[in-house]
Amino acid sequence: MIRLYYYPDNASFAPHILLRETGLAHELMLVDREARAQKSAEYLRLNPAGRIPTLVEGDTVVFETPAVCIHIAEADPAGRFLPAPGDPLRPRFFQWMAYLNNTLQAEFMIWAYPQDHTTDPQGVAAIQAAQEARLTDILALLDRALGAGPYLLGERLTACDPFLFMLATWCAGLPRPPMAFPNLARFLRLMAQRPAVRDASAIEGIDLSAYL
Template sequence: MIALYYYPGNASLLPHMMLREIGVPFELRLVDRTQNAQKSTEYLKLNPNGRIPVLLDGDHVLFETAAIAMHLADKFPEAKLAPAYGTPERGEFYKWMVHLTNTPQAEFRSWFYPREHVMDDEAVSSVKNAAEKRLNHMFDVISQQLGGQQWLLGDQFSAADLMLLMLIRWGRGMPRPPRTIPNLGALAERVLARPAVQETLRVEGIEAPFV
């Protein structure tokens, strides 16, 4: 039995999209952030960091979004959400998954929650502005590397494209949203056109504009 602890639009969006791409039966378990449920005693037993998501795969409890994503890609190779083991393409997949989780995903923490990074409230705007500047640069670099390719791995769709869509969505409220960068906007539209992605958004109650 697979169960995903999620909150709409949160980092759980990536494994949720993957599970629908895979087509395996699974259970969604809402972690209500509006009630601070991610900090409850029960949830902290699953993820002591108090963050979403958590994946239950039988008796296996797994947290960290990228780790969950790579586990699902490995467990269900028939879904082809990652290239074959031992290939150069598999290495590129690892590169993108680690890059996306270590750079823009981590940087969004400063953008959304700047007060976590300061002791003086007067510095909040400075932290947020600096995070915005770094995110803009990160997305520019990703766009340059993507170029005119259909997907991050070239002709092969992968979980990395789903992850990038999630991050583009998170930036929709920025003064310069990632969707306005041509290569990224085009990739986002291709990912959004996938039936599994549309079903995920519907189930989570996420309405347009998606990015």
């Protein structure tokens, strides 16, 4: 049995969707961020980074969202969500997982929490403005990549797509949000129709009405 330590509308949302896509037996373990439970001694024994999500399966403990998603995809008996070794799509899969984590999510977090990236309170607005320009370029690149769609790897849904869906919903508050890009908008609407996305969103209290 897989246990996913999660918090609603957090970085655990993508693995939660993927667990429902695979149909793997799992249990959701709520980590109360409001009470900073992710920094508790008990949780830190599982995840010394003190962040969400963490996946536990037997003696295996995995943290960091892309690693958790890859682990789930590898556990899928049908091998649907991760191209197999030798598949020409496999390098592109890892390319996009890395790009989503290291570029889109990293740049978004600076925009969302600019005060954590300066010691000068007067510089917060400038940091956000710079990040808005960066994020617009990143979203434009992803929009072009989805042009052959409907998913990041073309016709095949992979673990990259729940990750992109999660991050794109986070970006809804940008001056030029993902819904302003035609291919990203199509992707978001398509993903929002999937039963796994709807079920995970209902459990986590995430409103999908903007994409339906």
